Every structure is written in structure tokens, then in C-alpha cells.
Amino acid sequence: MIPTLANRMEQVQTPVIPVVGELIRENPGTISLGQGVVHYAPPPQAVESISTLLTDPQLHKYQLVQGIPVLLDEITKKLKNDNGITIDQSNRIVVTAGGNMAFMNAVLAITDPGDEIILPVPYYFNHEMAIMMASCKAVLVPTDENYQLQPDALEAAITSKTRAIVTVSPNNPTGAVYSESSLRAVNEICRRHGIYHISDEAYDYFVYDDARHFSPASIPGSSEHTISLYSLSKSYGFAGWRIGFMVIPERLFTAVRKIQDTILICPTVISQYVAAAAMQVGAGYCREHLRGLAEVRALVQIELAQAKSFCEVPPADGAFYFLLRLDTKMKPLALVERLVREHRVAAIPGDAFGMDGCYLRVAYGALQKETVAEGIGRLVHGLKTILS
Numbered sequence: 516m517i518p519t520l521a522n523r524m525e526q527v528q529t530p531v532i533p534v535v536g537e538l539i540r541e542n543p544g545t546i547s548l549g550q551g552v553v554h555y556a557p558p559p560q561a562v563e564s565i566s567t568l569l570t571d572p573q574l575h576k577y578q579l580v581q582g583i584p585v586l587l588d589e590i591t592k593k594l595k596n597d598n599g600i601t602i603d604q605s606n607r608i609v610v611t612a613g614g615n616m617a618f619m620n621a622v623l624a625i626t627d628p629g630d631e632i633i634l635p636v637p638y639y640f641n642h643e644m645a646i647m648m649a650s651c652k653a654v655l656v657p658t659d660e661n662y663q664l665q666p667d668a669l670e671a672a673i674t675s676k677t678r679a680i681v682t683v684s685p686n687n688p689t690g691a692v693y694s695e696s697s698l699r700a701v702n703e704i705c706r707r708h709g710i711y712h713i714s715d716e717a718y719d720y721f722v723y724d725d726a727r728h729f730s731p732a733s734i735p736g737s738s739e740h741t742i743s744l745y746s747l748s749k750s751y752g753f754a755g756w757r758i759g760f761m762v763i764p765e766r767l768f769t770a771v772r773k774i775q776d777t778i779l780i781c782p783t784v785i786s787q788y789v790a791a792a793a794m795q796v797g798a799g800y801c802r803e804h805l806r807g808l809a810e811v812r813a814l815v816q817i818e819l820a821q822a823k824s825f826c827e828v829p830p831a832d833g834a835f836y837f838l839l840r841l842d843t844k845m846k847p848l849a850l851v852e853r854l855v856r857e858h859r860v861a862a863i864p865g866d867a868f869g870m871d872g873c874y875l876r877v878a879y880g881a882l883q884k885e886t887v888a889e890g891i892g893r894l895v896h897g898l899k900t901i902l903s
Contacts, residue, residue, distance in 0.1 A: 527647045531640065531867035534848075538855045545859045546882070546890035551687060551836065553808075553880045555752045558800050561792035568788050576784075580776050581768075582610030582760070583787045589794035590745075590760055597798055598719065598743075599733030600762060606738040607768045609775065612782045614717045614746035614759040616775075619645045621713055621742045621761065624770040626651050626678050632713075633672050633680040635664055637838060637868035639687050639715070652676075655869055661829045662689040662838065666700040673704075679711040679742075680704065685718040685728065685833025688868045688876040692722055692833040695729040702731040705740050712737075717746040717759070718834040720801045723809050726832035732762055739764050749880070750801040751793040758782060758790040808835055811879050811887050818891040819877075825902050835880030838865060841873040843902050850875070850901065858897030860890050 532550055539545045556562070568574055581587070590608050594600040602608060611617040618641070622632065628650035634643060636655045646653045656672050659665055669680055680701055684693035698714070705712040714731045722728050732741040743762040747753035763771060775781075793800070815837065819828050827840040839862075843850070847864030850873060855861050865874025877894065879887050 523647060523650050527644050528640065528867065530644070531863055535851060535855075535861055535863060538852060539861050542855050542859060545855050545861055546886060546893060547861045548877045548879065548887075548890050548894060549861045549863050550881060551749075551834075551878045552754050553749055553752050553804065553835070554882055555804050557752050557756070557789065558793050558796040560796055561751075561789050564792040565785070565789060568785055574784050574788070578781045578784050578787070580609075580772050580781050582608065582782065583784065583791070586610055586787045586791040586794070589791050593794060593798070594762065598716070598730040600730055600743065602762070605765055606732075607763055607765050609761050609763060609768070609771055610782050610787060611759045611761060611775070612757040612779055613748060614715065614744050615641050615645070616779070617744040617746075617759045617761040618642055618713070618715065619648075620771050620774050621679075621711075621744070621763070622646060622649045622651065623774050624763075624767050625711055629676065630678045631674060631676040632678055633669055634869070635669065635682065637662065637688055637865065637870050637874075638681070639683055640867045642681060642683075642715070643869065658691075662686065662691040664693050664697040664701060666697055666704060669701060670704045670708075673708050673710070677708070677710050679713050681713045681715065682731075683715040683717075685721055686836075687718065687834055688836050688863070688865070689829065689838040690831025690834045690836040691829070692726040692728065695727070698729050698731050699734060702734055702737055702741060706737070709740075711740055711742055713742045713744065715744045717744065718749060719745065720750045720798060721805065721808070721835060722833045723812060724832060728833070742767070747790055747793065750798070751790070753790065753793065756783075756786040756789060758786050807884070808880060811884050814884065814888055815877070815879050815891050818888075818895050822895050822898055826898060835878055837877045838868070838870075839875045839877060841875065841898070841902065843873050845873055845902070847873050847875060853901055854894065854897045858893050858900070860893035860897060862894065
């Protein structure tokens with residue numbers, strides 16, 4: 516007899532990025548507006564530190580599960596200066612292999628099979644996948660027409676099995692930045708109901724115009740029920756180095772340490788040292804590149820305005836995404852396939868993020884201005900051709 520797969524894995528959606536990636540490979544010359552990465556590399560000072568680091572014999576040994584001291588120190592300073600979060604006896608930093616691992620750590624630490632976690636829709640697809648892998652249920656709650664949170668609807672979805680509400684701000688896939696008032700409201704709901712507020716802040720530096728990022732863990736008294744997730748992948752061009760971190764209530768540390776020690780032992784040591792060197796350069800490195808991203812964002816907005824008769828673009832004041840709402844009954848993946856094959860431009864279908872109807876996520880962070888201009892031009896022309 517042939518052994519079977521786990522039933523829970525049969526229920527987990529197939530990651531959409533590799534599916535679109537294969538389409539791109541089959542159609543050379545395609546410009547990808549798909550994967551959410553930045554076009555710039557880590558700070559040169561961090562890269563230059565590698566040759567010196569390689570001479571240190573400690574680099575080749577296991578280190579602390581929660582992270583090396585020099586990186587923990589840099590993260591502590593970043594949290595205080597940029598997020599208003601103080602690390603004290605009530606909370607704890609754990610360095611992870613990227614933001615996705617931080618989320619998985621959190622889910623495994625706070626849930627048992629059959630428990631529920633509330634996700635505003637559209638959700639980040641890896642979050643929904645992680646919840647399913649843990650044999651839990653993702654309870655989906657719609658956002659409003661501008662992809663903003665609806666705290667009353669989130670509270671109404673709470674049951675005896677609810678363990679957390681997740682927020683992602685600035686948001687992937689929509690680019691929405693949640694208001695301080697709505698994030699405070701969600702955090703208070705979680706406190707009142709004795710559940711966790713998981714706040715994914717991977718794009719905390721990526722805000723434009725008058726938008727401001729707010730960290731719920733900066734609220735006095737919130738550390739007991741707030742889990743904050745961060746990543747260096749975007750801010751420091753660090754995607755391939757796989758370094759993220761989480762801020763957790765102290766009482767969760769034993770559980771998270773068990774999870775991480777079993778899966779990973781510790782994040783790659785050289786990546787941690789290079790991450791510390793990058794953070795020593797400071798947030799100004801990201802903000803310098805943010806000016807260029809803001810110019811690209813403005814260009815994308817101008818181009819998308821040409822398709823307003825059949826393409827609605829809700830406000831996107833953060834990250835580097837737009838989630839387009841299209842006036843068509845066409846399936847989003849079928850539309851993506853035609854855009855790639857006929858117009859050599861790729862986007863991500865919105866049903867991967869839990870959306871019903873035809874939505875496309877457009878990402879503009881990975882490409883230089885000229886390439887983005889060409890890609891968005893192809894996208895608008897392709898949408899007009901296919902949908903008109």
C-alpha cells in the first residue's frame with residue numbers, strides 16, 4: 516500500500532507565487548508585477564562585513580535560539596525608536612528565519628487543533644496557510660470598500676474557540692495603512708476577550724504622503740496580549756538572508772523556544788550578524804529608497820487611472836501594492852494567464868488572498884522605474900484589450 520498525505524495538507528492552498536512564476540518562465544520577456552520584494556540590496560557596509568565575520572570560529576556554531584546578543588540589542592533600539600515599543604520583563608524578542616516563521620511560531624504557541632484565528636479579508640495567503648497547517652480554522656471577516664478594518668465585525672466573529680485576531684499594516688496585498696484608532700480598537704477587543712492581537716508589521720517603514728504607521732504593542736498595558744511580527748526582507752533588501760523577529764509576551768517564550776529549537780535551532784548565524792550590521796546603518800537606508808518607491812507609486816497610480824472605467828483602485832498608502840478590483844466575471848487566474856501569454860506582464864490573482872470576484876495584486880517594489888513603467892503600461896493595455 517502507498518502511504519497517504521496528511522488530510523490537513525490537502526486542505527492548504529497551493530502557494531500562488533510559484534504558479535505565476537512558472538507562467539513567467541514559460542513566457543520569456545514577461546515583466547513581473549507579482550512577487551513582493553524590493554529592488555535594492557542590503558547596505559554595502561553590511562555586505563562588506565561578511566569577509567571579517569567568516570574568520571570568527573563562533574560563526575560556525577549554534578547560537579542562542581532567540582538570537583545573537585548584538586542583533587537583539589539592535590532590534591531593541593529599533594523597536595524603541597521607530598515603534599514606541601519598550602522591551603522589559605513583560606515581553607521578549609525572538610529572532611526568526613523571516614516573518615513567515617514568526618507567524619508560524621505564534622500560531623503553534625497559542626493554539627490547539629480546532630482553535631480559530633480571525634483574519635481580515637483580504638488576508639496574506641501564507642497566514643491562512645499556516646493556520647490550516649496547524650489544524651486550526653481561519654475565520655474570515657471582510658474589510659470595508661477601502662480595505663480598512665471593521666472592528667465591530669471582527670468582535671462579532673469571536674467565539675469560545677478564538678485565540679487571536681491578525682492585522683497586517685501596512686497591508687499585503689492591498690497597500691492599505693490601518694488607522695491608529697482602528698488598531699487601538701482591535702487591541703482593546705483582544706484585551707477584553709482574553710485573546711491575542713497578532714500585529715504583522717513587516718512593512719512598517721513603507722508609508723507614503725500623510726500616512727503614519729502605528730504599532731499596537733506601543734499601547735501601555737498591551738504587552739500581555741500583543742504579538743508583533745517584523746522582517747528585514749523589505750526594509751533592508753534582505754529577503755534571501757531570511758531574518759525576521761517577533762515581540763511576544765514573556766509567558767509565551769518557553770513555548771516559542773520549543774518550537775524554534777525543534778524546527779530551526781537558531782536562525783542562520785551569519786545572516787544574524789549581517790542583519791545586525793544592516794540595522795546599525797539604520798532606518799535611513801530604507802527611507803532613502805522609499806523616495807524612489809514613492810515616485811514609482813505615483814507613476815503606477817497615473818497609469819491605472821486610465822483603466823478606471825473597469826478597474827477600481829482603493830487607496831493604498833503603504834507597502835508597495837495595489838489590489839485592483841475589476842469589473843468582469845472572468846476568473847482571476849485565467850485573466851493572469853492571458854496577461855502573461857498575450858501581453859507579457861504578470862500580476863497575482865486576488866483569490867489567493869481570499870477575495871471573491873476578479874481582483875489582481877500589483878506589486879511595484881521589485882523593479883526599477885523604467886521597467887515598472889513598461890510593465891504597468893502593458894498591464895493597462897492588456898486589461899483594456901481583454902476586458903473591453
